[in-house]
Amino acid sequence: MTSSAAGVLVLAGTPIGDPSDAPPRLGVELAGADLVAAEDTRRFRRLAQALGIEVTARVVSYFEGNEAGRTPELVEALVGGARVVLVTDAGMPSVSDPGYRLVAAAVERGITVTAVPGPSAVLTALAVSGLPVDRFCFEGFLPRKAGERLARLREVAADRRTLVYFEAPHRIDDTLGAMAEVFGGQRRAAVCRELTKTYEEVRRGPLKELAAWAAEGVRGEITVVVQGAPEPGPSELTPAELVARVAVREAAGERRKEAIAAVAVEVGLPKREVFDAVVAAKHGAGDGRATRTAGDRTADDPV
Numbered sequence: 001m002t003s004s005a006a007g008v009l010v011l012a013g014t015p016i017g018d019p020s021d022a023p024p025r026l027g028v029e030l031a032g033a034d035l036v037a038a039e040d041t042r043r044f045r046r047l048a049q050a051l052g053i054e055v056t057a058r059v060v061s062y063f064e065g066n067e068a069g070r071t072p073e074l075v076e077a078l079v080g081g082a083r084v085v086l087v088t089d090a091g092m093p094s095v096s097d098p099g100y101r102l103v104a105a106a107v108e109r110g111i112t113v114t115a116v117p118g119p120s121a122v123l124t125a126l127a128v129s130g131l132p133v134d135r136f137c138f139e140g141f142l143p144r145k146a147g148e149r150l151a152r153l154r155e156v157a158a159d160r161r162t163l164v165y166f167e168a169p170h171r172i173d174d175t176l177g178a179m180a181e182v183f184g185g186q187r188r189a190a191v192c193r194e195l196t197k198t199y200e201e202v203r204r205g206p207l208k209e210l211a212a213w214a215a216e217g218v219r220g221e222i223t224v225v226v227q228g229a230p231e232p233g234p235s236e237l238t239p240a241e242l243v244a245r246v247a248v249r250e251a252a253g254e255r256r257k258e259a260i261a262a263v264a265v266e267v268g269l270p271k272r273e274v275f276d277a278v279v280a281a282k283h284g285a286g287d288g289r290a291t292r293t294a295g296d297r298t299a300d301d302p303v
Contacts, residue, residue: 007034007082009074009106011099013118016090016221017196019050023118027053034082037062037074039089039098062086067098071105078111090221091121096140096166121195122164125223128202129162129190132228136162142175149175153182160228167222176211179226183207188227194220237267239277246278 010029015021030036030048036059038044048055062070078084086093086102092115093099106113122138139156142149142165156163167175172191179189185208193201199220203210207226232241242263249259260278264271 005081006109006111007078007080007084009078009102009111009113010083010085010116011093011103011113012085012087012116013092013120014047014087014090015196016119016121016124017194017200019047021119021196022047022051023116025116026118027051029085029116030055030057032083033057033085035060035074035077035084037070037084037086037102039063039087039093043089044087057085062098062102064098067101071102074102075105075109075111078106079109091119092117095120095122095138119196121166121192121221121223124195125190125192125225126162126164128192128195129225130204131162131188131190131225133162135160135228136164138164141166141168142178144171146174146178149178150182153178157182158229160231162228163226165224165226167224169218169220169222172218172222172224173211173214175224176207176214179224180207180211183226183229185211187229190225191218192223192225193218195223197221233268237269239280242267242269242274242277243281246274 010033012026012029013023014026030053033055034057036044036055036057038059039062041059041061044059045055060070060074062074074084086099088097088099091097094103103113126133126136137156137159139152142152165175176189176191179187186206188205189207189210190202190204191210191214193199193203197220203213205213245263245266246256246259249262250256254262256278260274261271264274267274
């Protein structure tokens with residue numbers, strides 16, 4: 001339960017490049033703050049100066065190195081009724097930036113947590129990438145070690161959602177090379193560099209080509225958007241995968257007969273093959289296929 005005497009934690013989005021992208025409410029929140037926690041206090045003061053915002057609140061640092069130690073201090077300020085505004089160097093706090101630990105601790109103590117919506121490198125890169133945006137997954141930063149990086153990429157190699165990553169400029173060539181190795185060199189991607197800044201660049205193309213380009217050296221803040229895995233052709237689907245698709249539709253409320261018909265259309269297979277796979281799974285056939293005779297049921301019969 002939220003205490004009426006407790007303060008409020010405000011997660012304030014900041015520009016990812018151009019200072020004029022700052023949301024109007026940012027100035028209002030900073031002017032009314034009792035305490036500002038900033039990832040880099042010097043960078044924060046430069047932003048406030050650029051925006052003409054006068055900050056009278058106490059400003060403290062809150063970054064990866066002191067996040068664990070400073071969180072209890074900020075929570076106690078919130079419990080005491082303070083309005084604490086959290087800002088990071090760019091974008092929304094806690095999205096691959098400090099903030100998650102503080103939010104979790106504040107929620108645990110019943111403190112109100114709200115946000116000032118602002119620019120997001122994830123959504124900006126996704127929007128300009130030219131890749132599908134209806135379903136996507138943000139994967140943050142990949143591991144630094146090559147083996148761990150490859151393992152993480154293999155986990156999502158078959159994911160059909162568009163994938164979004166952050167990456168450091170000195171690792172982008174290795175990352176794109178690993179992506180080309182795991183996802184395939186022809187998988188399309190976009191490397192978005194210095195978004196909304198003076199030297200903004202969006203480089204689009206197959207991963208193999210992007211990896212070769214990055215080998216020459218890339219600078220700036222980088223977000224990588226990668227197309228999801230292609231839909232498998234009918235010949236690539238196993239009976240178990242067909243059964244799983246039918247099960248998903250049944251779980252959503254479709255009758256089995258309707259689910260079988262819908263999956264058949266979806267994957268471009270005859271309804272009979274999907275039906276056979278479901279029957280075989282029901283009766284535990286080892287090869288996933290049912291042996292049928294002239295007297296067997298048809299695909300229009302209930303399974």
